[in-house]
Amino acid sequence: MINRNDPEIGKKVLQKLAGLADQAARELGRPPVLMEICGTHTVAVSRSGIRSLLKDCLVLKSGPGCPVCVTDQSDIDRIILLSRQPGVVIATFGDMLRVPGTYSSLEQERARQAKAEIFYSPLEAVDFAEKYPGEQVVFLGIGFETTTPAIALSIRQARKQGLPNYSVFSINKVVPPVMKVLLSDSELGVDGFILPGHVCTITGRKAFDFISAEYNKPAVIAGFEPVDVLEAVCLLLKQIIERQARTVNGYTRLVQEEGNKKAREIMNQIFDPADVYWRGFGLVEGSGLKINRDYADYDASLRFPVEIDTVSSQSNFGCACGDVLKGKINPGDCPLFAKRCTPLWPVGPCMVSSEGACAAYYQYELS
Numbered sequence: 001m002i003n004r005n006d007p008e009i010g011k012k013v014l015q016k017l018a019g020l021a022d023q024a025a026r027e028l029g030r031p032p033v034l035m036e037i038c039g040t041h042t043v044a045v046s047r048s049g050i051r052s053l054l055k056d057c058l059v060l061k062s063g064p065g066c067p068v069c070v071t072d073q074s075d076i077d078r079i080i081l082l083s084r085q086p087g088v089v090i091a092t093f094g095d096m097l098r099v100p101g102t103y104s105s106l107e108q109e110r111a112r113q114a115k116a117e118i119f120y121s122p123l124e125a126v127d128f129a130e131k132y133p134g135e136q137v138v139f140l141g142i143g144f145e146t147t148t149p150a151i152a153l154s155i156r157q158a159r160k161q162g163l164p165n166y167s168v169f170s171i172n173k174v175v176p177p178v179m180k181v182l183l184s185d186s187e188l189g190v191d192g193f194i195l196p197g198h199v200c201t202i203t204g205r206k207a208f209d210f211i212s213a214e215y216n217k218p219a220v221i222a223g224f225e226p227v228d229v230l231e232a233v234c235l236l237l238k239q240i241i242e243r244q245a246r247t248v249n250g251y252t253r254l255v256q257e258e259g260n261k262k263a264r265e266i267m268n269q270i271f272d273p274a275d276v277y278w279r280g281f282g283l284v285e286g287s288g289l290k291i292n293r294d295y296a297d298y299d300a301s302l303r304f305p306v307e308i309d310t311v312s313s314q315s316n317f318g319c320a321c322g323d324v325l326k327g328k329i330n331p332g333d334c335p336l337f338a339k340r341c342t343p344l345w346p347v348g349p350c351m352v353s354s355e356g357a358c359a360a361y362y363q364y365e366l367s
Helices: 007-028 039-048 050-054 073-083 094-098 106-111 122-131 148-160 175-183 197-203 210-215 226-241 261-270 293-298 321-325 357-364
Strands: 033-036 059-062 088-092 115-118 136-141 166-170 192-196 219-222 247-249 271-278 282-291
Touching: 007 050, 007 226, 033 039, 033 226, 039 050, 039 192, 039 226, 039 357, 050 059, 050 226, 073 088, 073 106, 073 166, 088 094, 088 122, 094 106, 094 115, 106 115, 122 136, 122 148, 122 166, 136 148, 148 166, 148 261, 148 293, 166 282, 166 293, 175 197, 175 210, 175 282, 192 197, 192 226, 197 219, 197 261, 210 247, 219 226, 261 271, 282 293, 321 357
Parallel strands: 033 059, 033 192, 088 115, 088 136, 136 166, 192 219, 219 247
Antiparallel strands: 271 282
């Protein structure tokens, strides 16, 4: 098996890539522009130095691949209000604690006696609810197709155990609808897409066929080691040179044509599609997942309804996370980057999340 971290293999692929990038640039009349649609790819590209290695031959943008980052400001504000409800314990992945809402964050609320616990899986939160029957445990359902099956399982497990004190505040999203919004943006100017390997293990390759079939853009599903990413870029450049548009599976060791049908069945048992807001994109049809009527007892938004003024719910002044997520600008183009906005004092979620583009650029690419 190939060691996809091997620097020597990486050098050989990089040499091939440089020649392909030169050909693609001649074909286009400019350097090719590619976009990764996964926060883990963003981190991998920055950490390995791939972005800086390729900067002279192509442009590599970051897209809306971080679930925490794309969570709309109004949803963050709802979570803050939810944490203030008597008897509620917010159960969450760690990144959410420090995401700034309009007026507060979960971290600040916890300092004011709100209860918020970090868990590494939703099933741990179910165990916590069983252990503390006097607490109303609300798990924050944040993630794409990769994490949603586990959240669905937690709801099913809570019902099986007869737990009346467990619920989920679902802000789960799916990737294909927001891809269609990106592809419909005539100003974006992206020539090809690196697709998220983790998401595609659930959806399968076919779920992203529309990128090439309907929008005539090349797309490649990639793994997360440096050689994986470089090979995906090569496959995209070949398509650009040959004037082709196909959705190619470059992560065949894990991604199948149809994906994980069982995981999708579990999701479909618990969730229905919903129109939801994304940071930077506004309302995206069919891109969210709401808990269906059969499991409505476990829907925290129904159990603990909170009202916010969506007009006053807005990103912190000057934060450009929305433009970063759409690929309109790079993190370094934001006037707050590395000045008012740092990992220690983040202004927006892209600097908070471990998968955020701003955090990755700050840690690995700031010169």
